[in-house]
Amino acid sequence: xxxxxxxxxxxxxxxxxxxxxxxxxxxxxxxxxxxxxxxxxxxxxxxxxxxxxxxxxxxxxxxxxxxxxxxxxxxxxxxxxxxxxxxxxxxxxxxxxxxxxxxxxxxxxxxxxxxxxxxxxxxxxxxxxxxxxxxxxxxxxxxxxxxxxxxxxxxxxxxxxxxxxxxxxxxxxxxxxxxxxxxxxxxxxxxxxxxxxxxxxxxxxxxxxxxxxxxxxxxxxxxxxxxxxxxxxxxxxxxxxxxxxxxxxxxxxxxxxxxxxxxxxxxxxxxxxxxxxxxxxxxxxxxxxxxxxxxxxxxxxxxxxxxxxxxxxxxxxxxxx
Amino acid sequence: xxxxxxxxxxxxxxxxxxxxxxxxxxxxxxxxxxxxxxxxxxxxxxxxxxxxxxxxxxxxxxxxxxxxxxxxxxxxxxxxxxxxxxxxxxxxxxxxxxxxxxxxxxxxxxxxxxxxxxxxxxxxxxxxxxxxxxxxxxxxxxxxxxxxxxxxxxxxxxxxxxxxxxxxxxxxxxxxxxxxxxxxxxxxxxxxxxxxxxxxxxxxxxxxx
Numbered sequence: 001x002x003x004x005x006x007x008x009x010x011x012x013x014x015x016x017x018x019x020x021x022x023x024x025x026x027x028x029x030x031x032x033x034x035x036x037x038x039x040x041x042x043x044x045x046x047x048x049x050x051x052x053x054x055x056x057x058x059x060x061x062x063x064x065x066x067x068x069x070x071x072x073x074x075x076x077x078x079x080x081x082x083x084x085x086x087x088x089x090x091x092x093x094x095x096x097x098x099x100x101x102x103x104x105x106x107x108x109x110x111x112x113x114x115x116x117x118x119x120x121x122x123x124x125x126x127x128x129x130x131x132x133x134x135x136x137x138x139x140x141x142x143x144x145x146x147x148x149x150x151x152x153x154x155x156x157x158x159x160x161x162x163x164x165x166x167x168x169x170x171x172x173x174x175x176x177x178x179x180x181x182x183x184x185x186x187x188x189x190x191x192x193x194x195x196x197x198x199x200x201x202x203x204x205x206x207x208x209x210x211x212x213x214x215x216x217x218x219x220x221x222x223x224x225x226x227x228x229x230x231x232x233x234x235x236x237x238x239x240x241x242x243x244x245x246x247x248x249x250x251x252x253x254x255x256x257x258x259x260x261x262x263x264x265x266x267x268x269x270x271x272x273x274x275x276x277x278x279x280x281x282x283x284x285x286x287x288x289x290x291x292x293x294x295x296x297x298x299x300x301x302x303x304x305x306x307x308x309x310x311x312x313x314x315x316x317x318x319x320x321x
Numbered sequence: 322x323x324x325x326x327x328x329x330x331x332x333x334x335x336x337x338x339x340x341x342x343x344x345x346x347x348x349x350x351x352x353x354x355x356x357x358x359x360x361x362x363x364x365x366x367x368x369x370x371x372x373x374x375x376x377x378x379x380x381x382x383x384x385x386x387x388x389x390x391x392x393x394x395x396x397x398x399x400x401x402x403x404x405x406x407x408x409x410x411x412x413x414x415x416x417x418x419x420x421x422x423x424x425x426x427x428x429x430x431x432x433x434x435x436x437x438x439x440x441x442x443x444x445x446x447x448x449x450x451x452x453x454x455x456x457x458x459x460x461x462x463x464x465x466x467x468x469x470x471x472x473x474x475x476x477x478x479x480x481x482x483x484x485x486x487x488x489x490x491x492x493x494x495x496x497x498x499x500x501x502x503x504x505x506x507x508x509x510x511x512x513x514x515x516x517x518x519x520x521x522x523x524x525x526x527x528x529x530x
Binding site for chain 2: 154156158183184187188213214252272274278279
């Protein structure tokens with residue numbers, strides 16, 4: 001049997017189902033917005049040292065496509081764009097504000113027969129050297145401008161705060177809390193608070209955190225549970241960013257959002273479609289990433305996940321029929 | 322409309338009963354025949370599936386909510402969901418079980434552990450920094466030690482009577498198991514009110530903070 005003539009490997013499953021015409025259209029729309037705002041498009045290498053990723057994103061090591069090159073070095077297919085762009089900025093030896101965009105695929109191994117994809121098409125931007133409110137605002141504005149061109153119905157922008165999370169971990173000093181927040185597990189939180197003997201205002205805050213998500217009014221009412229100055233500050237930052245939004249009615253918050261990467265430091269952003277089980281965009285402020293290169297530069301970026309996005313179009317289309 | 326996948330059998334019966342007690346319209350489900358998908362008057366659409374499939378439906382966004390045992394969650398490599406509630410029903414636990422001699426025996430080779438839950442077994446022994454060989458068995462895992470295939474098993478223990486009947490006993494408890502309410506992450510953001518309503522109906526009756 002010459003099956004290889006007729007079948008495609010499981011790794012490329014999703015790649016062939018992408019609607020190329022639609023994808024190129026989105027690409028074109030986003031590119032013109034990025035260009036308008038002076039984001040310089042980059043072509044980045046497909047191959048990287050495996051150690052390059054492992055040094056900062058441990059969880060990537062099990063999901064990298066790897067081979068050993070002629071020098072005996074472990075080489076991986078790129079799993080993300082943010083790191084190579086941060087490296088490029090660092091190597092440029094500058095502290096100016098730089099704006100970059102990228103269009104391309106990242107590669108991650110996945111479990112068999114799960115309908116998950118190994119080849120992921122991403123479009124995104126990185127804004128380096130611009131910290132604080134100004135950077136956050138520029139990033140959110142750009143997301144809002146791009147999401148309008150998508151012509152998808154019922155999108156929601158979700159804001160979280162790594163600053164809030166990091167302060168919380170500092171107050172509680174227990175890694176277990178991270179998993180509980182990630183799972184929004186009300187029952188486990190109750191157990192955790194009791195077992196750890198946490199009382200008073202911190203206990204009240206923790207017990208309410210799993211459900212501490214919703215619109216702006218709900219965020220403001222959750223503020224009542226927060227007594228810590230730094231935590232309040234993190235909420236105020238999110239609120240201030242919200243005030244600058246042109247899409248306030250589409251913004252929701254999640255105080256128990258857990259950063260997906262250790263280098264996130266501030267606002268975290270996700271974009272949801274009603275028709276997709278996963279975010280179509282994710283991003284955030286990662287002021288600590290450049291520390292990896294012994295540098296100290298504020299940065300923020302986001303990335304559209306085209307596989308998820310294109311699926312949302314299909315589902316929305318089916319729902320309209 | 323909120324879409325629910327529920328593990329067929331005992332979990333289904335218990336959850337449906339709990340919801341019925343709280344005033345949800347469960348009649349079409351209680352009186353169902355062989356249908357796999359049922360819609361109720363409360364705007365709930367329910368499908369009935371094997372535990373692993375409940376999680377698969379959730380992962381692919383086919384359903385918003387799933388009811389499934391912690392055993393299934395622990396064994397699955399998918400973990401991108403919210404685990405809102407421990408329903409406190411269907412309680413049992415994962416344990417290492419073997420003949421009593423296992424406790425004192427010295428092994429000059431890798432121990433062999435049979436289990437249907439190979440990921441759970443692997444993770445447990447790894448957490449103890451013990452290198453063991455895991456052998457997958459699909460059912461009647463107790464046979465492992467009985468026929469001499471494995472030195473011990475990792476399995477779900479409820480009453481322990483099957484173990485006892487075969488001369489085996491619990492060596493160590495691995496983890497508690499009970500039924501959980503899991504939710505697709507995006508669904509919770511779009512259907513907060515409906516899902517919270519469902520959740521509150523299933524919350525153990527205790528004071529809220």
